[in-house]
Amino acid sequence: MPIKSYLAHPQEGKKEDLIKALSELKECEVMPATNEDVLVVVTDTLDDASEDILKEKIEKIDSLKLLAMVSGFNSPQN
Amino acid sequence: MYNSLSSRRSFIKKMAKLSAMTAAATMFPGILFASEQEAGIPDSANLDWKKGPCRFCGVGCGILVGVDQGKAVAVKGDPNCSVNKGLLCVKGYHQIMCTQAKDRLTHALVKKNGRYVQTPINEALDIVANKMKETIEKHGKDSVAMYTSGQSTIPEGYVASKLMKGAIGTNNLDCNARLCMASAVAGFLTTFGADEPMGCYEDIDHADYFITWGNNMAEMHPVLFSRMLEQKNRRGAKIIDFATRTTRSSTASNKSILFEPQTDLAVANAICYEIINNGWVNKSFVENHVNFSKGLTNMGYGVEDKYNFKDKPTKIDFEAYKKFLEDYTPEKVAKYSKVSVKDIKYLAAIYGDPNKKVVSYWCMGMNQHTRGTWMNNLVYNIHLLTGKISQPGNGPFSLTGQPSACGTAREVGTFTHKLPKGVVTNEKHRRLAAKIWKVPYERIPAKPTYHATEMFRAVDRGDIKFIWTQVTNPLVSLPKTSRYRPGMEKDSCFVVVSDVFPTPTSDVADVILPASWHIEKSGLYGNSERRTQHWDKMVEGPGETTPDAWMTIEIAKRMGYGDLFPYSEENHVEEIYNEYRQFHEGAKHGMAPLEVLKKESGAIWPYVDGKSTQWRFNAKYDPACSNDKDFHFYGKPDGKAVIWQRPYEPAAESPDTEYPFWLNTGRVIEHWHTGSMTRRIPVLHKAMPEAYVEFHPDDAKKLGVRNGEKIKVSSRRGSCVLPASINERGLPTRGQVFVPFFDENMLINDVTLDAFCPISKEPDYKKCAVKVEKA
Numbered sequence: 124m125p126i127k128s129y130l131a132h133p134q135e136g137k138k139e140d141l142i143k144a145l146s147e148l149k150e151c152e153v154m155p156a157t158n159e160d161v162l163v164v165v166t167d168t169l170d171d172a173s174e175d176i177l178k179e180k181i182e183k184i185d186s187l188k189l190l191a192m193v194s195g196f197n198s199p200q201n
Numbered sequence: 202m203y204n205s206l207s208s209r210r211s212f213i214k215k216m217a218k219l220s221a222m223t224a225a226a227t228m229f230p231g232i233l234f235a236s237e238q239e240a241g242i243p244d245s246a247n248l249d250w251k252k253g254p255c256r257f258c259g260v261g262c263g264i265l266v267g268v269d270q271g272k273a274v275a276v277k278g279d280p281n282c283s284v285n286k287g288l289l290c291v292k293g294y295h296q297i298m299c300t301q302a303k304d305r306l307t308h309a310l311v312k313k314n315g316r317y318v319q320t321p322i323n324e325a326l327d328i329v330a331n332k333m334k335e336t337i338e339k340h341g342k343d344s345v346a347m348y349t350s351g352q353s354t355i356p357e358g359y360v361a362s363k364l365m366k367g368a369i370g371t372n373n374l375d376c377n378a379r380l381c382m383a384s385a386v387a388g389f390l391t392t393f394g395a396d397e398p399m400g401c402y403e404d405i406d407h408a409d410y411f412i413t414w415g416n417n418m419a420e421m422h423p424v425l426f427s428r429m430l431e432q433k434n435r436r437g438a439k440i441i442d443f444a445t446r447t448t449r450s451s452t453a454s455n456k457s458i459l460f461e462p463q464t465d466l467a468v469a470n471a472i473c474y475e476i477i478n479n480g481w482v483n484k485s486f487v488e489n490h491v492n493f494s495k496g497l498t499n500m501g502y503g504v505e506d507k508y509n510f511k512d513k514p515t516k517i518d519f520e521a522y523k524k525f526l527e528d529y530t531p532e533k534v535a536k537y538s539k540v541s542v543k544d545i546k547y548l549a550a551i552y553g554d555p556n557k558k559v560v561s562y563w564c565m566g567m568n569q570h571t572r573g574t575w576m577n578n579l580v581y582n583i584h585l586l587t588g589k590i591s592q593p594g595n596g597p598f599s600l601t602g603q604p605s606a607c608g609t610a611r612e613v614g615t616f617t618h619k620l621p622k623g624v625v626t627n628e629k630h631r632r633l634a635a636k637i638w639k640v641p642y643e644r645i646p647a648k649p650t651y652h653a654t655e656m657f658r659a660v661d662r663g664d665i666k667f668i669w670t671q672v673t674n675p676l677v678s679l680p681k682t683s684r685y686r687p688g689m690e691k692d693s694c695f696v697v698v699s700d701v702f703p704t705p706t707s708d709v710a711d712v713i714l715p716a717s718w719h720i721e722k723s724g725l726y727g728n729s730e731r732r733t734q735h736w737d738k739m740v741e742g743p744g745e746t747t748p749d750a751w752m753t754i755e756i757a758k759r760m761g762y763g764d765l766f767p768y769s770e771e772n773h774v775e776e777i778y779n780e781y782r783q784f785h786e787g788a789k790h791g792m793a794p795l796e797v798l799k800k801e802s803g804a805i806w807p808y809v810d811g812k813s814t815q816w817r818f819n820a821k822y823d824p825a826c827s828n829d830k831d832f833h834f835y836g837k838p839d840g841k842a843v844i845w846q847r848p849y850e851p852a853a854e855s856p857d858t859e860y861p862f863w864l865n866t867g868r869v870i871e872h873w874h875t876g877s878m879t880r881r882i883p884v885l886h887k888a889m890p891e892a893y894v895e896f897h898p899d900d901a902k903k904l905g906v907r908n909g910e911k912i913k914v915s916s917r918r919g920s921c922v923l924p925a926s927i928n929e930r931g932l933p934t935r936g937q938v939f940v941p942f943f944d945e946n947m948l949i950n951d952v953t954l955d956a957f958c959p960i961s962k963e964p965d966y967k968k969c970a971v972k973v974e975k976a
Binding site for chain 2: 126129154158163193194
């Protein structure tokens with residue numbers, strides 16, 4: 124059950140769009156910076172396959188410029 | 202089982218979030234995540250947002266505290282406060298969480314037969330007052346002392362000064378601002394005859410260059426640094442970081458210049474040499490507004506008890522000063538400063554360009570320096586030679602470390618030599634204090650007694666037999682605690698500690714008094730830009746916690762000085778402030794009325810005719826200027842500032858064969874000073890759980906040291922074991938190690954040296970010699 128965190132950089136002027144798009148994905152928790160154009164994204168998925176699918180979905184978002192992974196953890200299934 | 206996994210999962214998510222926030226902070230110093238704080242607010246909360254200043258650091262950000270059913274549940278930046286315009290740093294957002302710590306001091310504790318016994322507050326105050334009185338009767342008034350703080354509110358500092366100097370009649374009052382700001386004060390007084398910066402934070406919006414002198418603003422003053430970065434990105438303003446260690450500030454700056462510890466003195470002189478040599482002097486400014494002086498040299502370092510020094514200024518002329526600077530050509534200075542000739546000339550050219558506005562910022566790097574007063578003078582020299590001072594975007598600006606180092610320590614004057622207006626050595630100032638305090642003039646002694654370091658030496662020697670510390674944790678923050686901790690443990694001194702949480706200082710107390718925290722009382726602070734900020738009590742404190750000012754008043758009453766302290770418990774903050782304002786009446790330091798401060802997010806003094814004065818000494822902005830010229834440095838009798846001839850002199854202790862490394866100490870963004878509050882805020886504690894010793898990778902390789910390995914750092918005073926940190930938070934220069942001082946489990950100040958600036962008496966925490974070995 125992977126938990127990963129990313130820094131998501133929006134396209135110029137598209138921070139709000141990116142927040143909205145990411146917030147619609149139920150496995151994503153989004154925390155936008157107050158004073159910079161960057162978002163912290165924490166993903167919580169069932170398994171590696173789901174994580175890969177989610178990552179693909181995120182990378183297709185138009186308002187996303189760059190997604191950089193920061194950390195990855197694996198938690199035992201409950 | 203399910204709960205346990207769920208909680209583990211939630212913990213991992215928090216860690217993942219924190220890792221990303223930390224990574225973001227590395228890329229964007231000063232980055233803020235307001236939603237993180239708001240996440241804990243219950244959906245049903247109907248919050249009452251109350252205005253105040255932040256509890257941490259000297260920037261003085263405006264905060265709004267969300268109160269729900271008598272409990273503080275959230276903090277956000279005050280968008281109406283011009284200091285931070287709604288921004289806060291990670292400490293600011295989480296500050297109120299410390300009040301929920303389980304080990305909060307809620308009741309007075311009195312040591313009986315070696316054990317602390319919970320005691321009703323009134324009984325504990327009786328014990329303290331009786332002990333203080335008895336000690337004075339037996340050993341004289343100079344046998345008792347108070348040691349307060351740049352985190353004390355203005356009313357707290359004021360009543361402490363009135364009790365000690367006006368009521369008891371001793372100058373045995375000093376404060377922890379001696380450890381951080383005294384060199385800035387001495388620098389201002391010697392150069393301008395008036396304390397505190399002439400500019401304000403609005404300088405950030407106008408400057409073309411920011412030159413930071415030994416100042417890691419990205420971690421220590423993150424909101425101001427964010428404002429600078431905004432100007433860098435928006436207007437192309439440039440940040441030059443001049444330091445002994447590569448930090449987050451260095452990496453976010455346009456240019457980082459590293460220098461050998463202590464040689465900032467020589468580099469500053471070399472910049473002045475270049476300014477003169479290239480004809481960049483603002484001649485009319487210098488002719489009209491500047492005198493030249495020199496003082497004594499080879500002053501020593503104060504490492505011996507009862508060290509005494511008094512400077513003897515002598516006037517010199519421009520030619521003599523120019524001749525003196527010949528020893529500081531860039532070529533000569535480059536040899537020992539390790540700053541290239543090109544970089545010295547680059548710095549000089551920035552200051553020397555008449556079309557560029559420059560602000561110099563500094564804090565502990567220049568102040569905690571055995572020649573700290575000189576260093577402050579030297580940066581003023583640069584600005585005075587070029588006339589870049591007291592104008593929007595042009596000026597020298599010393600930042601404070603504590604929220605009221607200016608408002609309380611410096612303006613109220615909780616130093617041994619100070620009075621709320623002026624100094625104890627000045628008869629006129631003593632007479633004014635006696636008049637306002639309604640005490641006989643003769644009662645206020647004309648001679649200062651103990652500055653901070655000497656005060657704790659006097660405790661160790663047995664000369665001080667009663668000490669009361671408020672809002673400070675000296676047994677973590679003093680230099681050379683390896684001497685002062687055993688000193689405080691001696692039976693010869695009765696120790697009273699007022700605090701919010703237990704600390705290594707309260708561990709040696711005979712009586713512990715439970716203090717109200719920041720928002721549990723009303724108060725006033727004064728920040729780095731001369732801004733006085735008021736807040737009303739927001740929530741009730743737990744148990745018998747009591748505001749420090751009120752505890753001082755209660756002690757005064759019990760000692761028989763009730764007539765001098767006629768304040769009411771409900772309104773004492775207002776009553777004290779109104780009394781205190783009388784000291785500063787007039788155009789040079791007038792303070793805003795309380796009703797203004799209640800409405801606004803602070804006002805900058807001098808507050809004249811309903812207006813803050815943003816740039817002092819400039820006739821265009823400052824109504825106190827009265828010499829019919831464009832500038833008036835009215836702190837000096839002739840209205841002129843002073844350019845000081847101050848040489849380079851070596852540090853008190855330098856690396857040698859036995860102790861081959863420089864030790865530099867300091868802070869980290871997550872923790873406030875000794876960590877007694879921020880280490881009780883879970884998110885901050887998790888982000889930075891323990892101190893470390895930072896190596897340059899080449900030194901680590903040479904010593905075979907790996908990241909996380911336990912290292913013993915030893916000096917001639919003591920030792921401390923910490924994990925190694927290589928290529929993590931900061932990067933010291935080769936031959937230097939850095940250790941943050943927030944961790945009471947790893948007391949690096951057992952290792953530091955209690956050498957100080959002979960003029961300001963501020964210790965140097967940035968330079969001593971150590972050896973490092975695997976523990």
